[in-house]
Amino acid sequence: MATTHKVTWSVSAxxxxxVDAVDGASLETVSLHENIRKSLGGNGQxxxxxxxxxxxxxxxxxxxxxxxxxxxxxxxxxxRFIWIxxxxxxxxxxxxxxxxxxxxxxxxxxxxxxxxxxxxxxxIIPLTDTSTTIGIGFLALRGGSxxxxxxxxxxx
Numbered sequence: 001m002a003t004t005h006k007v008t009w010s011v012s013a014x015x016x017x018x019v020d021a022v023d024g025a026s027l028e029t030v031s032l033h034e035n036i037r038k039s040l041g042g043n044g045q046x047x048x049x050x051x052x053x054x055x056x057x058x059x060x061x062x063x064x065x066x067x068x069x070x071x072x073x074x075x076x077x078x079x080r081f082i083w084i085x086x087x088x089x090x091x092x093x094x095x096x097x098x099x100x101x102x103x104x105x106x107x108x109x110x111x112x113x114x115x116x117x118x119x120x121x122x123x124i125i126p127l128t129d130t131s132t133t134i135g136i137g138f139l140a141l142r143g144g145s146x147x148x149x150x151x152x153x154x155x156x
Contacts, residue, residue, distance in 0.1 A: 005050040007081050007155060009124055012041035046128055048080045054154030055084075064149040066091040067105045071139030074107075075154035077131050081124070082138055084152040088119030091149040103144030110136045116143065122151075 015033035019026075032038065054074045055065050064087065065072045075082045086105050090098030100119070107115040107123065115123055125138065142148050 003050055004047050005155070006045055006047050008043065008045040009126065010041065010043035011124070012039055014039040044126055046080060046126060048155050051156040052153060053079065053156050054082075055150075055152035057153070061095065062151050063094045064091060064097065065094075065140065065152055067140045067142045067148040067150050069142060071108065071141040072150070072152075073137050073154075074140050074150075074152040075125070075127075075134075075138035077134040077137070078156050079131075079138065079154045080127050081155045082127070082152065083122065083124050084117070084140060084150060085122035086117040086119055087149045087151060089149045091147040097149050101144070101146065101148060103142060103146060103148060105148055105150060106141045106143050108139045108141060109134060 015036045016030055017033050019029045019031075021028040053076070056063055065074070074084055084107065087097060088100055088102075090101050092098040102119055104119075105117050106113055107117065107125075117123060138154070140150050140152060
């Protein structure tokens with residue numbers, strides 16, 4: 001009997017404007033962006049064969065990956081879905097986090113920079129179809145001088 005796995009996701013963003021306080025006139029105010037005027041969001045799902053090819057979780061425990069200067073592979077041309085999170089900590093081992101850091105990580109598709117994540121931020125890359133143009137793959141690279149612990153799952 002064949003097994004198919006499904007991953008579902010949802011994302012949302014609320015564009016805001018911050019108006020500075022004016023002494024004697026007004027407090028700082030935060031409101032929706034004037035032209036957008038709403039929160040934005042969407043969701044999706046895809047089915048895949050079930051292989052966790054990069055990073056991952058074993059019996060519920062995270063296997064931290066080491067974002068180095070040359071990068072750590074988080075997906076390739078066959079990957080259908082990538083989830084990545086900057087833990088906010090330096091890398092010690094696959095099961096132990098180091099000291100807190102504010103250094104960023106960069107996400108590349110081959111040599112092309114496609115995203116930057118700050119500590120605590122996460123990002124998904126849904127790839128409904130495999131990518132025939134990816135050569136090396138999707139990489140997470142440290143943005144500073146120290147290796148960073150990341151959580152990532154690349155599903156085929």
